[in-house]
Amino acid sequence: MRRGSIVQLIVIGVLAGAIASAFALIPGWLPEPASREAGRIDFVFWFVTGICIFVFSIVAAVTVFAIWKFRVKPDDDSDGPPIHGHTGLEIVWTAVPTLLVTAIAIVSAIVLAKDDAQGADPLRVDVTAQQFFWSYRYPEFDNKESDVLRLPVDRSIVLHLTAKDVIHSFWVPEFRQKQDVVPGLNPTLHITPTKVGTYPVICTELCGLGHALMRSRVIVMKPGAFQQWATQKAGA
Amino acid sequence: MTTIAAEHQHPVHQGLPPPPRGWRRLLYPGFLRAAWMTPLFFGIGCGIVVLCRWWGGWHPIWFGEIIVLVAALVSAPIGFLAGIGAFDYWARYAVGAPTVPEDHSGHGAYSWRDYFRVNTDHKVIGMQYLVTTIIFFLIGGLLAMLVRAELAKPGMQFFDNQTYNGLFSVHASLMIFLFVIPAFAGLANFVVPLMLGAPDMAFPRLNALSYWLLPIAGIMMVSSFLVPGGAFASGWTGYAPLSVHQPMGTIFFNMGVQWAGASSIMTALNFLVTIITMRAPGMTFWRMPLLVWANFTTSLLVVIATPFIAGSQFFVMFDRVMHTSFFETGGGGYPLGYQHIFWFYSHPAVYIMMLPGFGIASEVISTMSRKPIFGYRLMALSLMAILVLGFSVWAHHMFVSGMAPWLRVPMMITTLLIAVPTGIKVFSWLATMWEGKIHFVTPMLWAAGFVSMFVIGGLSGIYLGAVPIDIHVSDTYFVVAHIHYVLFGGSLFTIFAGIYYWFPKMTGRMYNETLGKLHFWLTFIGFNATFFPMHLIGTEGMPRRVSDYAPQFAHWNMFISVASFFLGASTLVFLYNMIISMRRGAPAPGNPWRALTLEWQVTSPPPIFNFDEIPQVVGNPYEYGVPGARHAVLNGDRAAEEVKVH
Numbered sequence: 001m002r003r004g005s006i007v008q009l010i011v012i013g014v015l016a017g018a019i020a021s022a023f024a025l026i027p028g029w030l031p032e033p034a035s036r037e038a039g040r041i042d043f044v045f046w047f048v049t050g051i052c053i054f055v056f057s058i059v060a061a062v063t064v065f066a067i068w069k070f071r072v073k074p075d076d077d078s079d080g081p082p083i084h085g086h087t088g089l090e091i092v093w094t095a096v097p098t099l100l101v102t103a104i105a106i107v108s109a110i111v112l113a114k115d116d117a118q119g120a121d122p123l124r125v126d127v128t129a130q131q132f133f134w135s136y137r138y139p140e141f142d143n144k145e146s147d148v149l150r151l152p153v154d155r156s157i158v159l160h161l162t163a164k165d166v167i168h169s170f171w172v173p174e175f176r177q178k179q180d181v182v183p184g185l186n187p188t189l190h191i192t193p194t195k196v197g198t199y200p201v202i203c204t205e206l207c208g209l210g211h212a213l214m215r216s217r218v219i220v221m222k223p224g225a226f227q228q229w230a231t232q233k234a235g236a
Numbered sequence: 237m238t239t240i241a242a243e244h245q246h247p248v249h250q251g252l253p254p255p256p257r258g259w260r261r262l263l264y265p266g267f268l269r270a271a272w273m274t275p276l277f278f279g280i281g282c283g284i285v286v287l288c289r290w291w292g293g294w295h296p297i298w299f300g301e302i303i304v305l306v307a308a309l310v311s312a313p314i315g316f317l318a319g320i321g322a323f324d325y326w327a328r329y330a331v332g333a334p335t336v337p338e339d340h341s342g343h344g345a346y347s348w349r350d351y352f353r354v355n356t357d358h359k360v361i362g363m364q365y366l367v368t369t370i371i372f373f374l375i376g377g378l379l380a381m382l383v384r385a386e387l388a389k390p391g392m393q394f395f396d397n398q399t400y401n402g403l404f405s406v407h408a409s410l411m412i413f414l415f416v417i418p419a420f421a422g423l424a425n426f427v428v429p430l431m432l433g434a435p436d437m438a439f440p441r442l443n444a445l446s447y448w449l450l451p452i453a454g455i456m457m458v459s460s461f462l463v464p465g466g467a468f469a470s471g472w473t474g475y476a477p478l479s480v481h482q483p484m485g486t487i488f489f490n491m492g493v494q495w496a497g498a499s500s501i502m503t504a505l506n507f508l509v510t511i512i513t514m515r516a517p518g519m520t521f522w523r524m525p526l527l528v529w530a531n532f533t534t535s536l537l538v539v540i541a542t543p544f545i546a547g548s549q550f551f552v553m554f555d556r557v558m559h560t561s562f563f564e565t566g567g568g569g570y571p572l573g574y575q576h577i578f579w580f581y582s583h584p585a586v587y588i589m590m591l592p593g594f595g596i597a598s599e600v601i602s603t604m605s606r607k608p609i610f611g612y613r614l615m616a617l618s619l620m621a622i623l624v625l626g627f628s629v630w631a632h633h634m635f636v637s638g639m640a641p642w643l644r645v646p647m648m649i650t651t652l653l654i655a656v657p658t659g660i661k662v663f664s665w666l667a668t669m670w671e672g673k674i675h676f677v678t679p680m681l682w683a684a685g686f687v688s689m690f691v692i693g694g695l696s697g698i699y700l701g702a703v704p705i706d707i708h709v710s711d712t713y714f715v716v717a718h719i720h721y722v723l724f725g726g727s728l729f730t731i732f733a734g735i736y737y738w739f740p741k742m743t744g745r746m747y748n749e750t751l752g753k754l755h756f757w758l759t760f761i762g763f764n765a766t767f768f769p770m771h772l773i774g775t776e777g778m779p780r781r782v783s784d785y786a787p788q789f790a791h792w793n794m795f796i797s798v799a800s801f802f803l804g805a806s807t808l809v810f811l812y813n814m815i816i817s818m819r820r821g822a823p824a825p826g827n828p829w830r831a832l833t834l835e836w837q838v839t840s841p842p843p844i845f846n847f848d849e850i851p852q853v854v855g856n857p858y859e860y861g862v863p864g865a866r867h868a869v870l871n872g873d874r875a876a877e878e879v880k881v882h
Contacts, residue, residue: 029775030708041704045775048702052695059691062666067684070605072673077830079861080607080672090611093663094656101652101698108702109645115704116641166478167571169636169711173777176708180637182572183477184565187638200786204711204779206471208478209397212782 005069013061020053020060034174034199034220036192037115041176044104044111051100115177119156119192125149127161129168129181132210134201141230149201149218151193152226159189169205172218180205193220265321266353277315281307301484302557304463309491313452321354322445343440344844354448356440358429359842361447363742365422366735368447369415372454374807376410379403381804386783388797390790400783402467402485406457409472409489412589413496414454416727420592421446421503423734424531426742428507430835430842431525433516433851433868438509446502453496460488471781473582476563476574480555490553497542500588504538507531516834516868518853523867525833525857526615530595533619537584537591537626545581548574572639579630587626589723591619593730594661597683600733601665603831604680605672608858610664618657625654635706644703651701658694662687677829678752682733685760689725693718696771711781714774720767732756732810739814740828744841745821751813755806762803766796832867833857 033039070080126137127149138144151157161170163181170189171178174197179189203214221229255264262268285306289297317323328335343357344350351364383403386394395403429437437443460467465483468474479486511532515524524532551562552574561567563574602609609615631639631647665687674680696718699705709715732755739747769792774780778789785793827836834851835842851868859865 027772029772031777041708044702044704045699045708048699048705052698056691056695059662059666060688062670063684063688066666066669066672066674067676070669070672070674072606072675076673078606078673080605082608082859082861082865083610083667083671084608085611085614086667089667090614090660090664094660097656097659098653101655104698104702105645105649105652108648108704111704112644115707166481167475171711171779173708176704178636178707178710182638184571185638200777202777202779206401206475206478206781208470208482209401211401212397212784 005065009061009065012064013057016060016064017053017057020056024049024053030176031173032195033176034172034193034195034197035176036194037190038174038176039194040111040114044108047107048104051104055097055100116190118158118190122156122158122190123152125151125157125159127159127170127181128164129161129170129203129207129214130164131166131208132203132214134170134203134214134216138230144230147216149216150226150229151191151218151220152223153193153196153220155192155223157191157193159191161187161189166207167205168203168207168214171202171204172199173202174199175218178204196220196222265319265324267320269321270316270319273315273319274312275315277318278307278312280315281311284311301487304484305487305491305553305557309456309487313456313495316452317445317448320448322448324354325441342444343436354444356436356444357844358425358437358440358443359742359846361443362422362424362426364447365418365425365450366742368451368454369419369422372410372414372458373419374811375458376407376415377804377807379407379410381801383407384797384800387785387793389794390785390787392784395783397783398466398469398483401469401471401781402461404781405469405471405474405489406460406467409457409468409492410454411723412472412585413493414450414457416589416723416731417500417585418450418496419731420531420534420589420727421500423596423731423738424507424527424592425503427734427738427835428528428531429510429514430741430838430846431528431833432511432514433519433834433847433853434510434514435845435847437506438514439506442502443506446499446506449495449499449502453492453494453499456488456492456495460485460492463488473578474549474552475571475578476552476555477565477569477571479552480563487553487556490549493549494546497546500538501542504535504542507535508539511535516851516853518868520853522613522616523853523856525595526598526609526612526619527592527595529616529619530591530593530598533623534588534591537588537623540627541581541584541588543581544577545585548577548581551577572634572637575634575637576630576639579633580627583630583633584626586722587622589727591622593686593727593734594619596730596734596737597665597686599831599833600679600683600737601668601687602858602860603829604675604677604683605669606675606860607668607672608856608860608862610667610670611660612856612858614660615664618660621657622654625650625657629654632701632706635703636710648701648703652698655694655698655701662691662694677736678747678749678756679733679737681753681756682729682736685756686726686729686733689721689729689763692768693721693725696721709774711779712774713770713778713780716780717767717770717774720763720770724763724767732759735814737829738835739817740824741835741840741842743818743821744824744839745817746824746828747817747821748813751809755809755813758806758809759803762799762806765799766803769796832859834868837868837870 030042030045033042124139126139128135136146136149161179161181163183167180167182169178169180175191177189177191179187198217198219201216201218203211207214255261262272282303285302286297289299325335342355345360351360355361386400463484466485468482468485468489470479470482474489511528554560555562555564561569563569563571565571598609598615628650629647631643632651635644700718736747736752773789773792778785824840826839838847851870853868855866857867
């Protein structure tokens, strides 16, 4: 391969990388994070994105270069050079992806373990999913019930999820956390909200007619305000 | 050589003898006999149900849902198959009646009518498969257009929720079970025996039966729109317990999957036996074209995995009609059990829908680049690696399902590892193109388009494989984007590559190159405009399978809908090209691509028994550029001379 070709190849690769990076950076891919878990998940997201841009740039460079340079001339009926393989190259493109995916697996496993870990002094909220609404109950506060999930900021929350009929799934995009709620299983989900605000609760498992409308809200409040709301008498 | 040719000469036959006249014609296998046998068997099914319920004292004796299940979805299709003659030979043999002497009269096509009967010629069956699957592809595509029409704006426009859920459920089921899987089976049906140097498949009658099961499955799924309560509406995944409690349309899905699944299992067994036992002399496993390797691995996947989806759908149906409580917590059932069984098929099914495409891409890229396939053995071995790993990753569809938490990390590791053999294939295709003499004719455009789109689909697969990211994007539009990049950008692009590549061989005519290229570019642009933005709205927070969504996604959804209509319209170019080329295309030479594999060494279309003499395989199938190299010797040296003249 001539030196000029290598330069051209690198230029195309850099261009492809730049275009891919623009695609990665310009639109807001992820909603504003509002939980500690979201920060960690976003880290994995950008870690994987970095690796993907790297792989994409190489593949795009080779593809574009091949399409551009190795297009046959009109009336050229000859064959290409009979190259059957290259053991060194084949070892490289087996080993490098293996290393990359291993790195992704390790990072993911660590983040998963951290997100699953129970924080100190968690607030328990019982979440009930049924066709087609969510309801919430606070055992710590005299089983106070609510149709909006209110949470104190910066406190470890553990949601105990129950489904009454079919499978539903609890998701708050800003928290990044999601958990299917299967009848008979009572899974838990850990969230530590870090930002005061109102976010949507979305059912993400097809649960029938009203699936698209099975929405609720989560309101993250300052601890004082939450305490005040939680200790109010029911109906207030 | 002439002696071999003489031994294999068959008596001149012109298809089936003309059907008898008068009332006897009603007994003659065909649509006329099916027209009375189908209602007869429907009546027998009704009778059995009513008799059993009367005898058992169950009320009401006339119970609509069970009647539909037994009479319309089981017994009437058997009547139809018996009517058109799928069982004639076996039935005669079983009762000891004289079988029709094997005169090959059910073999080959002499007029268009021969495509509308039970035909045992693998080339006819291949065409039957392709035309049927393309019809269901068009229906599935129209359903997708309806889905996008509803989603163009937030709020409800055209459909109610149940209908909308039915639209995307039937869309996915048709595309998967009635298009991608059988379209690959159809292409392979036509090509694999030719590539092996075989006169036909190992079991031609089984082959015919496996085709005729398909329209039954397809009509069942489409007709579920007509029953009370509408089509099955719990997605193609049909998760229990929701699917157990849906209106009657669900049993149309449960049973449709059985008919389509039986069809795929039969075809897969047929391919396995054909590939193992009917290779031409000299065709060792390491001399088989990669398309044959791909269909060999795919068939293994089908045979091992498909019984699991059959089981899962039977269990759902039993829960519904027999109250068995496989998946009902109330009766001690385990809802997650459904997902484990379902995905134990449906993850391998992803490879069932992709490996044959890998095979097509290998054929097209090597031939059109005029270079040997790079790393042939590693290409074959990576198919095997995908086969083995493919069975160890199913639970990556269930990272947020609430299954045993420890399963997530091992399943993540196996999932990410599949990227390695898949990567090997992508890099090897690129290396095959490298320094080649690439002819960018339509099949090559589709193959190159496939490689680039599949890279994007593979990379978004890495996101989904990493558990923490999957927790966020699971069941969002990101998943919708990913599966369309692999199944549309992957499977469909290779199906198009295969159709254009073998069109001259199948029809004996060339397709229109300009229209072919136009079709590719319109589809390529429409495809990316439709599906790429779905990644974005998915990570931003739009769930999948919803008829209504938050107003923040309105602009992108409008954009996607417009792009999808453009994409849908591009299919018209394909249809127009196929129809006019089939009728008026320029006559195709035997080997328009100057390829080395065996199917190109015979005339286009091939003779009725494929080869007038048994080919002798003497080398590898992709020896482009190697002086004097030959894959097979036929008719003395005629094949070699043809290459020289060209």
